[in-house]
Amino acid sequence: xxxxxxxxxxxxxxxxxxxxxxxxxxxxxxxxxxxxxxxxxxxxxxxxxxxxxxxxxxxxxxxxxxxxxxxxxxxxxxxxxxxxxxxxxxxxxxxxxxxxxxxxxxxx
Amino acid sequence: xxxxxxxxxxxxxxxxxxxxxxxxxxxxxxxxxxxxxxxxxxxxxxxxxxxxxxxxxxxxxxxxxxxxxxxxxxxxxxxxxxxxxxxxxxxxxxxxxxxxxxxxxxxxxxxxxxxxxxxxxxxxxxxxxxxxxxxxxxxxxxxxxxxxxxxxxxxxxxxxxxxxxxxxxxxxxxxxxxxxxxxxxxxxxxxxxxxxxxxxxxxxxxxxxxxxxxxxxxxxxxxxxxxxxxxxxxxxxxxxxxxxxxxxxxxxxxxxxxxxxxxxxxxxxxxxxxxxxxxxxxxxxxxxxxxxxxxxxxxxxxxxxxxxxxxxxxxxxxxxxxxxxxxxxxxxxxxxxxxxxxxxxxxxxxxxxxxxxxxxxxxxxxxxxxxxxxxxxxxxxxxxxxxxxxxxxxxxxxxxxxxxxxxxxxxxxxxxxxxxxxxxxxxxxxxxxxxxxxxxxxxxxxxxxxxxxxxxxxxxxxx
Numbered sequence: 001x002x003x004x005x006x007x008x009x010x011x012x013x014x015x016x017x018x019x020x021x022x023x024x025x026x027x028x029x030x031x032x033x034x035x036x037x038x039x040x041x042x043x044x045x046x047x048x049x050x051x052x053x054x055x056x057x058x059x060x061x062x063x064x065x066x067x068x069x070x071x072x073x074x075x076x077x078x079x080x081x082x083x084x085x086x087x088x089x090x091x092x093x094x095x096x097x098x099x100x101x102x103x104x105x106x107x108x
Numbered sequence: 109x110x111x112x113x114x115x116x117x118x119x120x121x122x123x124x125x126x127x128x129x130x131x132x133x134x135x136x137x138x139x140x141x142x143x144x145x146x147x148x149x150x151x152x153x154x155x156x157x158x159x160x161x162x163x164x165x166x167x168x169x170x171x172x173x174x175x176x177x178x179x180x181x182x183x184x185x186x187x188x189x190x191x192x193x194x195x196x197x198x199x200x201x202x203x204x205x206x207x208x209x210x211x212x213x214x215x216x217x218x219x220x221x222x223x224x225x226x227x228x229x230x231x232x233x234x235x236x237x238x239x240x241x242x243x244x245x246x247x248x249x250x251x252x253x254x255x256x257x258x259x260x261x262x263x264x265x266x267x268x269x270x271x272x273x274x275x276x277x278x279x280x281x282x283x284x285x286x287x288x289x290x291x292x293x294x295x296x297x298x299x300x301x302x303x304x305x306x307x308x309x310x311x312x313x314x315x316x317x318x319x320x321x322x323x324x325x326x327x328x329x330x331x332x333x334x335x336x337x338x339x340x341x342x343x344x345x346x347x348x349x350x351x352x353x354x355x356x357x358x359x360x361x362x363x364x365x366x367x368x369x370x371x372x373x374x375x376x377x378x379x380x381x382x383x384x385x386x387x388x389x390x391x392x393x394x395x396x397x398x399x400x401x402x403x404x405x406x407x408x409x410x411x412x413x414x415x416x417x418x419x420x421x422x423x424x425x426x427x428x429x430x431x432x433x434x435x436x437x438x439x440x441x442x443x444x445x446x447x448x449x450x451x452x453x454x455x456x457x458x459x460x461x462x463x464x465x466x467x468x469x470x471x472x473x474x475x476x477x478x479x480x481x482x483x484x485x486x487x488x489x490x491x492x493x494x495x496x497x498x499x500x501x502x503x504x505x506x507x508x509x510x511x512x513x514x515x516x517x518x519x520x521x522x523x524x525x526x527x528x529x530x531x532x533x534x535x536x537x538x539x540x541x542x543x544x545x546x547x548x549x550x551x552x553x554x555x556x557x558x559x560x561x562x563x564x565x566x567x568x569x570x571x
Contacts, residue, residue, distance in 0.1 A: 018356030025133035030458035036132040041354045051212045053162025065171045067208035072175025074202035079146035081183035086139040088466040
């Protein structure tokens with residue numbers, strides 16, 4: 001199997017996994033899900049770091065550093081803002097939540 | 109080939125991203141899913157520092173710190189009502205970063221283009237794709253940000269010849285992409301990026317304000333695919349998998365959202381080009397309506413057995429969620445059964461209203477989704493519409509030419525009484541008149557939502 005085909009295989013399988021994992025999402029969670037997915041593609045930061053760290057041209061270094069700043073805004077900001085949204089979903093009803101997690105050892 | 113431990117770490121990170129998306133799709137697991145994704149991203153970014161001999165490490169770390177600080181600051185300062193444009197902005201900078209990374213890769217690849225051991229044609233094609241689509245995503249997101257932040261009009265912007273200009277730009281992009289493969293130079297890459305910026309702007313300009321969230325989701329998927337292509341160029345599996353996941357999940361999510369609004373993605377993007385189908389009136393009507401004071405509405409509400417609240421973006425803009433919750437608590441204490449009817453696209457994005465009401469600590473069970481509550485309106489005494497308009501506009505069912513025609517709506521018109529709380533007679537975000545406002549069953553309570561709700565609250569308490 002040539003290397004291209006290996007990459008193609010990973011790509012195609014990932015497409016199906018991507019659709020499969022979110023296929024049952026309720027519309028309540030559309031916004032946080034979009035925001036979370038948005039944060040995940042901030043992983044381009046990894047690519048920006050590698051490219052910038054390997055270059056020896058000054059112009060390329062400057063462009064690379066700009067790419068790193070932008071990608072870091074995307075990744076870090078994206079995860080923080082998603083967490084802020086989701087906090088609001090989990091903070092509701094603090095009392096019953098306690099009952100749920102309370103010890104069940106001696107009960108029943 | 110990177111060492112085995114690096115490849116295994118990347119594999120683990122890729123799996124974490126899959127689990128992260130899976131977690132985000134369920135209400136109980138969403139927060140854990142997001143944190144897992146964040147952890148995987150941090151680990152993946154740290155890896156190259158340990159196995160590659162990177163130059164400029166201090167500068168790189170400073171850049172990461174700067175970007176992270178800006179991201180955290182933006183994420184914490186933003187108000188929940190402005191969430192959609194924040195997501196657009198984060199998406200845009202990600203697309204811009206991907207485009208720049210691909211330009212740098214091209215810079216590395218050009219000198220080796222003619223060598224037998226140089227990169228293959230497919231690598232150049234993937235590079236061209238990343239440069240172009242990353243730039244489209246960046247420029248498109250900036251325009252969506254400007255539209256939602258009301259830095260520019262949220263109405264569709266069209267000018268004569270726009271379809272022609274757009275077509276020419278697309279054609280030029282394809283030609284230059286082919287040239288990037290056959291005869292790569294740095295200049296072609298730079299012009300390709302500029303073309304991408306122009307395409308991105310022209311793609312979003314004709315989209316009407318109400319449809320902008322769908323476009324954000326679509327551009328989000330675009331950025332995902334560019335990151336995937338960038339991953340192929342760099343030979344990095346974690347970028348490929350994460351980017352593809354976001355690309356496919358994002359595309360699917362876009363279709364789900366468009367379905368919730370009863371629109372097709374093609375119609376949203378190109379509807380305005382075909383002749384004003386997403387253009388609305390945008391002017392206030394002077395037809396007679398029935399309006400009332402807070403005391404009258406308080407009596408209606410106070411003696412109703414069944415009340416349904418339809419919250420909209422106007423509620424959030426007025427920061428009146430907390431006052432509304434108090435009002436509902438008082439009504440519930442009087443024995444009235446009250447629920448909130450949540451339209452899938454209430455607010456500015458699907459699920460946005462749930463976030464806003466959760467912020468005001470409205471109990472989750474009171475938030476009822478459209479399909480579950482639509483049968484209830486028939487048995488409802490009063491529907492209180494607070495700062496919403498398009499989601500209860502019967503034109504979606506009755507007027508085939510209307511921009512929102514075909515969008516599923518809340519059947520508020522079936523209730524015995526309808527009370528609209530509005531600032532003015534200005535039409536909603538989609539810019540079309542709402543016949544329900546002129547219905548004999550309808551009463552209007554004019555004023556700022558927070559102000560009116562406050563008066564309504566004290567009037568109900570005084571009953």
